[in-house]
Each structure stands twice: as structure tokens, then as C-alpha cells.
Amino acid sequence: MRNITKRFPGVVALDRVNLEVYPGTIHALLGENGAGKSTLVKILYGIYTPDEGVIILNGRRVIISSPIDAINYGIVMVSQSPQLIDRLTIAENIILGLKKYGYYAPVKLVEREISKLAEEFGVKIDPSTDTWKLSYTQKQMVEFIRAMLLGVKILLIDEALTYLPIEERRRFYKFIKGFAERGGTVLLITHKIPEAMEAADKITVLRRGRVVKTVEKTEVTIDDIRRMMFGERSKEITYERLPPGAPDGELLLVENLWVEGDFGGYAVQGVSLKVRRGEVFAIAGVAGNGQKELLQAIMGLRPIRKGKVFFEGEDITHRSTYYLRLKGVGYIPDLPAKYGVSIENTIIENIAVIPVYARGFIDWDKIRSLALKLIREYDIKTPSPEAPVKYLSGGNIMKVLVSRELNTATKLLVAYNPTRALDEATAIRVRRIIKNKVINDNIGALIASEDLDEIFQIADTIAVMNSGRIVGVFPAEKAKREEIEHLMVM
Amino acid sequence: MEFPVSMVIVRRVKPLPYWIVPLLALLIGVAVAIIILYGMSGGKTTPADVLYAIRDGFLQPHLLAMSFAFLSIVGVGLVVSFKGALFNIGGEGQIYFGAMLAVWAAMFAPFSASLINGGPLGVAALKTLMIVLSALAGAFWAFIASLPRAYLQLDEVPVTLMMNYIAYYIVDILVRGPWHERKYGYLRTETLPEKLWLKTISGTTFSIEVYILLIIVFVAAYFFLKYTTPGLYLRVLGNNPNLLRSSGINIKLIIMIALTISGLIIGLVGAGYIAGRTHNLSYPVEEKTANYGYTGILVAWLSMLELIAVPIAAYIIAALYNAGINMQIAGAGGAATVFVFIGSILVTYTALITISEYKIKIIVKRRGG
Incomplete structure (x- = not known):
């Protein structure tokens, strides 16, 4: 993404942002609340269109004006809130977005593929379960499985894992690492530094709509990242116990x-x-x-x-x-x-x-x-x-x-x-x-x-x-x- | 096999300006009406005829005055409930239940005769009583419908709709039975004493009494929605009832208040309709109704639930209604003409409302691509 600028009434959400993401890497996009992370991925996913700047995919300039375009380019987003229809089963939800089987998708075949992918997560799941019975974590897993079946090449994860308990999050990290090893690209959007440090290979820090820096994870410490993210405010960050109360x-x-x-x-x-x-x-x-x-x-x-x-x-x-x-x-x-x-x-x-x-x-x-x-x-x-x-x-x-x-x-x-x-x-x-x-x-x-x-x-x-x-x-x-x-x- | 053309529906990020959909619905709806009327008349009613009729319809405020006021009142009443995502389709029932009580007060109550003969003060008291009872009856009718919605989560749409018919049939039973006029033997009540009729300025349908009522309703509804907590809760209810729950608000109570107030306002039209228009109830009411309860739904939607836009929407609908009547009188089409406008606009609006939230794209696939 080159020179992306996006203005909203009263604010410049993104100011000439450059971002390069390579196949086979997990790239974290870090930033505090309102830094412009979500806006940037929404542009990549065709939900917003940029005021200025271009998106280049595999050396070719592309115009992504809707999520459908994005999916056709192999870009799939998993967001914070699962986009599933409660009344339908897991398999039915996934079939809804699938084009590769035409209009009459063979349910059994899709169910088999779902079970196979679930095993990669290390989870057993019955694809004919109604979606409303699932926990938040399981719903997010279904979203990831859907992305895989959609033939994702670039997976956008917009704070989708941030709220999961740590041990469940690790299972997702393992899964996306496997995906990256097979040549997939992951763009992980988060405001949690530990999440970026644990899961990503590369980290780009955004601050007030601008890119502060892109770094290899191995080159930096948590403190460096904090300084990039918060500037002066990073000094406020401490995990010391706050003064005790007087019960x-x-x-x-x-x-x-x-x-x-x-x-x-x-x-x-x-x-x-x-x-x-x-x-x-x-x-x-x-x-x-x-x-x-x-x-x-x-x-x-x-x-x-x-x-x-x-x-x-x-x-x-x-x-x-x-x-x-x-x-x-x-x-x-x-x-x-x-x-x-x-x-x-x-x-x-x-x-x-x-x-x-x-x-x-x-x-x-x-x-x-x-x-x-x-x-x-x-x-x-x-x-x-x-x-x-x-x-x-x-x-x-x-x-x-x-x-x-x-x-x-x-x-x-x-x-x-x-x-x-x-x-x-x-x-x-x-x-x-x-x-x-x-x-x-x-x-x-x-x-x-x-x-x-x-x-x-x-x-x-x-x-x-x-x-x-x-x-x-x-x-x-x-x-x-x-x-x-x-x-x-x- | 894949179709070469596919349709894709995408949620809009930025909604359209709110007046676009009603405006488009009006224009396309009128165009559709022109085509239907052309077909119905076997080519005798030309598009020009229809457009002239519409122009005349708009330019006759003296004829529109009363139906405009009634539609505005119903529109305001419906906006109150629609804001809370409570779809009161029971305006007709609330109007007729109100009309029934107004007629009772005017002609069949123990106090009717003495008040009518009690000089100007007595007449004024009786008129006020008719209005108050009519409103309360509408409120009661809507309140009943609100109970299953609040306590059993039953959808209010079929409930309020079916209650229209219950109200019609109760009135029918009265008109065929105890309220049946004996003089000529028709299935109707006797005519309302003339003293109780709404006074209109000669040659027009403009009645100062109705307009005072309209202004009171408008100001009260505005105040209710803007400055009272039930009004605020109602506006939040339509967006996120969960917030009300965590705030500690009794959602059942808000549902009941909203529908009851909606019925209270709409019920007013019952007395107005009897005193200003028909002056009696006649059997079968479901075929004689002016359908303000249903037409008001269109007014509420065209106003996009903005109180301030209700009179504008009401004027447009009253004018189109009037245009339909003019054409009917001129012999273009049958009794259904008036509903052709209303129907085609409502259908168009319903179809178009999707585009305010969603974008529809037609994708033509190239061969091999």
C-alpha cells in the first residue's frame, strides 16, 4: 500500500501511509486506539476507499472497492465480531460465502473439509452444529476456517484474537504460523504489544495516522515498541502495583x-x-x-x-x-x-x-x-x-x-x-x-x-x-x- | 453452471442522505402509478392526465386541509412507536375504537342529551369529552397489543394488525345492533348532532379545532421524545435494547408506554373523523374507512421517522390522495385509483429502503474471466 491517505470529517485518519507485506510472513500492525489501524485494513478490504494512494498486489495496481473485490484477490478479513448467522449450522454458514462449488455446494464435502481444518486447530468440531451453540472462540475458529476455504492468500486479522484467553490465542497463533509457512500472508491488527511480539515476524507501528517504523521483531524490545507507539506517554506504562487501597x-x-x-x-x-x-x-x-x-x-x-x-x-x-x-x-x-x-x-x-x-x-x-x-x-x-x-x-x-x-x-x-x-x-x-x-x-x-x-x-x-x-x-x-x-x- | 450475471449486495459504510430514499420512492412510485393507470384505463388515461391531476392535487390546500391534519396526527403517533422499532400497524383499529367511544359520548351516553342542550359550554364540554375518550380508547387498544409484545415477545405487527379487525367488527356489531338508526332503516347510526360537527371555514376543509389539536400533538410528541426519559429510552430501544437492560431500565414498561402513547395520539383521529367527515358510523366500517391508519404508515416512513418531516410527508400523501379522488371524479379508473398512488409509492419505498443500507451491484462476468 503506497501513500494511502484517508480523511474523515474533521480528522486525517491516515496520512501518506506506506505498508509492504510479503508472502510467508506474519506482519503485525500495531497502534494505540484511534491510530488508524482499522481504517487501513478497511481500505485493504474494500470497506473504505482511500482519498489518495494506491494498492499494489503482486506488482500490479489493483482497485478494491468492496469486500467482494478483496475476496476475489484472495484477501479475507476476520474481525472482532464473528459474522455468522446464528440460526444456521457451521457448514451452512461457510457454504454461504463459497463460490467454488457453484450454486449447489455438496454439504458433505464441505463438512469434511471443515473437520479437517478444525483438526489443524487441534479441535474436534461437528460441522452440523448450530452456530448459536458455539462460544466466541469457536465462532472465531469458524471464521478462520471459512477464510481458508475461501482460498485466502492474505489474511487480515482485525483484533479478532485480542479478546481470547491466552491459551486459546496460542492455538490460533500456531494455526496462522502454519498458514504463513505454506506461503500465506497474515496482517495482524492489534493494540496489544505482547500479541504482536509473540505472533508476528515483522511489526509496523502506526501513530496518529502515520507509520512510525517497520521493524523485524528480532531487532526490537517491548520498550522500543512502546516508545514508537506512545511517544512521550510510554513513560506512563508500568506494571507496578498501584498503591493499595484501605479496605x-x-x-x-x-x-x-x-x-x-x-x-x-x-x-x-x-x-x-x-x-x-x-x-x-x-x-x-x-x-x-x-x-x-x-x-x-x-x-x-x-x-x-x-x-x-x-x-x-x-x-x-x-x-x-x-x-x-x-x-x-x-x-x-x-x-x-x-x-x-x-x-x-x-x-x-x-x-x-x-x-x-x-x-x-x-x-x-x-x-x-x-x-x-x-x-x-x-x-x-x-x-x-x-x-x-x-x-x-x-x-x-x-x-x-x-x-x-x-x-x-x-x-x-x-x-x-x-x-x-x-x-x-x-x-x-x-x-x-x-x-x-x-x-x-x-x-x-x-x-x-x-x-x-x-x-x-x-x-x-x-x-x-x-x-x-x-x-x-x-x-x-x-x-x-x-x-x-x-x-x-x- | 454459472450464470453470466450475478448480483452482489454490500452493506453501505456511509448511509445515503436520509431524504434521498423518500424522494426517489415518490418519483418512481408516481411513474409506476402512471403506467398502471394507463394500463387500467386501456390507454385512456394518459401520463399527462395523471400529471395534471397530481399538480391540481397539490394546489388545492383548501381541500387537503383536513386529511392533511389527520394524516399528520397519525404520522406523529406512528413515529413515536416506530422510533422504538415497535411497528404499530394497528392505527385503523385505534382510530375506530376511538370513533366508537366518540359516537357513544355524543349520542348514546347518559349525559349526551343534557350536554348538547346545555348551551355553548355544554357543547364544548361534550366535544372535548369526545376527543379525550377517543384518544383514551385508542390508547387502550394499543395498550392491549403491547402486552403480548412486552411479556411474550410476540411480534407486534400481526397483533396490532389483527386488532384492527376486532375493532372493525365490534363497531359493526354495534352499528347493526343497538346503534342502528330506525328512521330510514339503513345499517348505520343516526347522524351526529350538527352542533358537534367540526366547524370548517366555508368552502374549505380547514377546521381551527383540528389544527389546534395537531399543534398540541406535535409539540407534545416532540417534547416527549426529546425531553423525557421514556422518550429517550424509546429511541435507544430501537437501536440497542441491551444498553437499556444494563442501565436498569424496565424494557417491558417502555414498550407498553410507547405503544400506548402511539395509540393515544392516533385515537384522536377517531373523534375528528366522525365530527369532521362522516358524521356517522355505517356498516360495514371496514369497507367505508378512509384508511388513515394504513396511509399513515406511509407518512411515517416517508418522514424517515423525523418528526419535523411528518407534515411534509403528510401533505404529499394527502395531495396524491386528492389527485386520486380528482381522477376518480373525472372518470379515470374506478374506486381503486386513489390507492394506486399510495400502493405504488409504498412498494417502491419498501424496495428502495434497502439501498439506503445496502449497495446492490450487478456484475457481468466476462467469458473466461
Whole structure:
């Protein structure tokens, strides 16, 4: 890609970007939130057209004006959210995009090929399974299999692996390495430096729409990359423990909680825990071990079958979410773009929707000044508080949500992966803000996270959740990483 | 075997400006109507005839005044529910249930006679009562439809649609039974006392009472959507109900409020229609209806759910409706003429709405390529 420039109303998203990617390599495109990574791959995939610049493929200039064009050139993208139709089976989903069998694809043949590719992942999967039964990881795997069957030559991975648990991510890395060894090209878009360092051969760093540098992985250290990505801000990056809180008095008490999962069976099996004022109580665990269901049940979003929840001594076991919100509980849900914001609505509307800010009548001036305050404090990049959230970059959308919920949490913050979509510098900043708030305002925080770095940085108490149970609780200063990792996968 | 031509549908990244689709729908819809009318009349109705009729239709605001107002009110009512992705197709039922209560208040209630004979104040009170009851009846009718939607997640489209027929038949039963006029023996109610008719400026259908009502409805709906939390929740509901859930908002309640308010507004037209147009109910109502409840759907869609554009859309539709009537009077086509316009525009709009979100490309494959 040569001299690619793309402007959006008010911003230059890409400024004369050059990128060369070679067959047989895994090339990572790194950058902080809003650096222009997504815009660049969307141009390569034909979702956007560049204002200036050309794309050259195998020595020939090509014009890619739609994903169909891209796929015809062997360019396939796998994005953060799986593009599968829930009602159909895996095989049916894959057949939908396949042209090579004509209009009457032999289902059996496709199913065999799917099973074969799944084995390369080291996974057994029945291609006639309905897609809605699959986990996020399995759906992403189906996306990769689809890309392979589409005859992909250049695979674009747009933050598609960023949110997977580490051991599952490694399985995908192995798979794409195999693909690259067979001559395939991989462009891995990520804001996580460790992901780039682990999986890629070459790394290009983007910053504010410009290429900072392209380097061989072996030539650089994590610190070099950080400096390229964040410039001055890289100094803020540290994984030291944040100052400890001063736990005092019980805020949230959960006793022997049993909660059902989506597909029957108990996802939470007799969990008890205690969150005190002035502490961050963090739950470590591999995704899908009941953390999501536990937090939803506490928030009144999922029925509690057995057990009790007390908040400030009051039994809130079957209270509504609304009741908790008015009590001063902030909530950052998993899959924030789906559950935490409405992207078609504006920033101010996304704030006003929380009952503490408006009941009955809406004072838009008040909401607007709150929005301006949050935009300033959290450095949210937006043309105005009245901009629809969909015009913001992924990281900035997350900031809208996090800032709103922290502001709502005058007593308790309940959060699931609060910094997952944020780049390193912003994530650490958000952790600091959470911790400061816990200390200064003496609130409690119950945070479940799949990121152990995050847990060790922010927590005062660490609990490990595995198969719906709490399998260990440690004061953070005494917790050992190896022990926690062991309990997580035991 | 592969076809040499294939069609590809791609999602648009940037949506079209919102007025393009309604405008195209109008132009293409009228063109389609011209072709249909030409065919229907065996070549007697020329495109020129139709275009003249449309021009005249637009240039007769004095004739359009009332249907424009009714369509605007229905349009506003529908926008309120459509914003929340709640598709109230039950405008007809809400109008007729409202009309039924208005007729009851005017002629069959214990207080009817005393209020009519109670001087100007009594008449005014009765008129107000007709309007209020009509609105409440519409609200009630929509509220019933909102229950299965809120509690059983039953699609509101068939429910509201079927409730139209229930309302028609209830009115039919009354008109054939207890409300049947005895003087001439026709299957209809007696005529509404003239004192209760909407006063229109002579030679026009313009009634100040209807326009006051329209302005109140318009301002109230704007205020509701913009400045109240249920209005905001409603706008979020149409985009992402999950956010409402995590915010702690009772979605069931919002669904019920939205459909009920929608019915409340649309129900107003019931009283207006009786007092301003027909002055009675006659059997079978489902064949005598002016179909404001359905035509209003077109108004709401053409406005692209923007409140401010509702009157514009309503005027266009009222004018085309009027053009249809003019042509019918002139002998071009039968009773169906009026619906040819409305139908062809709605079909075109439905077909075109896809292009506001999706791009359709025809790809011609070259041999060997």
C-alpha cells in the first residue's frame, strides 16, 4: 500500500501511509486506539476507499472497492465480531460465502473439509452444529476456517484474537504460523504489544495516522515498541502495583450464590465473596468459568436460584438493576459495544440513559456539561458531545462507557474486563483512575478480568474462579502468579 | 453452471442522505402509478392526465386541509412507536375504537342529551369529552397489543394488525345492533348532532379545532421524545435494547408506554373523523374507512421517522390522495385509483429502503474471466 491517505470529517485518519507485506510472513500492525489501524485494513478490504494512494498486489495496481473485490484477490478479513448467522449450522454458514462449488455446494464435502481444518486447530468440531451453540472462540475458529476455504492468500486479522484467553490465542497463533509457512500472508491488527511480539515476524507501528517504523521483531524490545507507539506517554506504562487501597467495612456480601448459565446447568455454583469499601476485589479466571453470570446476577440481570446478596447490609438478592443503579452502582459489562453503549445514539444520550442522571425529564444542559467533563478527563476523541457513538474509534467508545460508569459508581463498581479494548497506555491510565477513585472516594470495586497483568496491577484482593466456583482468595501482596495461573486452569 | 450475471449486495459504510430514499420512492412510485393507470384505463388515461391531476392535487390546500391534519396526527403517533422499532400497524383499529367511544359520548351516553342542550359550554364540554375518550380508547387498544409484545415477545405487527379487525367488527356489531338508526332503516347510526360537527371555514376543509389539536400533538410528541426519559429510552430501544437492560431500565414498561402513547395520539383521529367527515358510523366500517391508519404508515416512513418531516410527508400523501379522488371524479379508473398512488409509492419505498443500507451491484462476468 503506497501513500494511502484517508480523511474523515474533521480528522486525517491516515496520512501518506506506506505498508509492504510479503508472502510467508506474519506482519503485525500495531497502534494505540484511534491510530488508524482499522481504517487501513478497511481500505485493504474494500470497506473504505482511500482519498489518495494506491494498492499494489503482486506488482500490479489493483482497485478494491468492496469486500467482494478483496475476496476475489484472495484477501479475507476476520474481525472482532464473528459474522455468522446464528440460526444456521457451521457448514451452512461457510457454504454461504463459497463460490467454488457453484450454486449447489455438496454439504458433505464441505463438512469434511471443515473437520479437517478444525483438526489443524487441534479441535474436534461437528460441522452440523448450530452456530448459536458455539462460544466466541469457536465462532472465531469458524471464521478462520471459512477464510481458508475461501482460498485466502492474505489474511487480515482485525483484533479478532485480542479478546481470547491466552491459551486459546496460542492455538490460533500456531494455526496462522502454519498458514504463513505454506506461503500465506497474515496482517495482524492489534493494540496489544505482547500479541504482536509473540505472533508476528515483522511489526509496523502506526501513530496518529502515520507509520512510525517497520521493524523485524528480532531487532526490537517491548520498550522500543512502546516508545514508537506512545511517544512521550510510554513513560506512563508500568506494571507496578498501584498503591493499595484501605479496605474498611463490608460493602457487598455474596453468600452461596447459584446462577444458571445460558444453556441450562449452573454457571455459578455456590460462590461466596466479600467486597469491602476502599478495595479492588478482582476475580481472575479463564473466560467462561462463570464470571459473567456471577456479575450479571449481582447486577440483577440474571435470576438467582439460590443464595443471597447483601449491599450495605441490605438484602438485594432479587432487587432490580434499576434499584442498584440508583444506589450508586456502576457496571461495565462484558462485550461493551453490545451491552454497554448504543452506537447509533449520541454520547449525551448514552449518558442520560443511566437513571441517576435523568429521571422523568431530561436536563440536557446538565448532561452536556457532564459529557464535556468526561470527554476532557478521559481524553475522549470526538467532534462533539452530540456525535453519534458509532463515529468514535473502538477505544474511544470504551472510554465513553468506562467514564460514564466510573462517574455513576459512587459506592460500587462492577466490571468485566474494564480495559480490554484499550491500548496499553490508556488501559493503565484507566486502571489508575479506577484505583484512585476506590481510594479517594472509598468505593468498592468488583472486577473480573482475564488479564492477569491487570489483576496484579489493580487488585487488593484476588480471587480465582474456575468452573463456577471460587477456588482461592488471596490478599494481593501475598498472591503468587504461578499459583493463580495454576488455579485458573486446574 | 454459472450464470453470466450475478448480483452482489454490500452493506453501505456511509448511509445515503436520509431524504434521498423518500424522494426517489415518490418519483418512481408516481411513474409506476402512471403506467398502471394507463394500463387500467386501456390507454385512456394518459401520463399527462395523471400529471395534471397530481399538480391540481397539490394546489388545492383548501381541500387537503383536513386529511392533511389527520394524516399528520397519525404520522406523529406512528413515529413515536416506530422510533422504538415497535411497528404499530394497528392505527385503523385505534382510530375506530376511538370513533366508537366518540359516537357513544355524543349520542348514546347518559349525559349526551343534557350536554348538547346545555348551551355553548355544554357543547364544548361534550366535544372535548369526545376527543379525550377517543384518544383514551385508542390508547387502550394499543395498550392491549403491547402486552403480548412486552411479556411474550410476540411480534407486534400481526397483533396490532389483527386488532384492527376486532375493532372493525365490534363497531359493526354495534352499528347493526343497538346503534342502528330506525328512521330510514339503513345499517348505520343516526347522524351526529350538527352542533358537534367540526366547524370548517366555508368552502374549505380547514377546521381551527383540528389544527389546534395537531399543534398540541406535535409539540407534545416532540417534547416527549426529546425531553423525557421514556422518550429517550424509546429511541435507544430501537437501536440497542441491551444498553437499556444494563442501565436498569424496565424494557417491558417502555414498550407498553410507547405503544400506548402511539395509540393515544392516533385515537384522536377517531373523534375528528366522525365530527369532521362522516358524521356517522355505517356498516360495514371496514369497507367505508378512509384508511388513515394504513396511509399513515406511509407518512411515517416517508418522514424517515423525523418528526419535523411528518407534515411534509403528510401533505404529499394527502395531495396524491386528492389527485386520486380528482381522477376518480373525472372518470379515470374506478374506486381503486386513489390507492394506486399510495400502493405504488409504498412498494417502491419498501424496495428502495434497502439501498439506503445496502449497495446492490450487478456484475457481468466476462467469458473466461
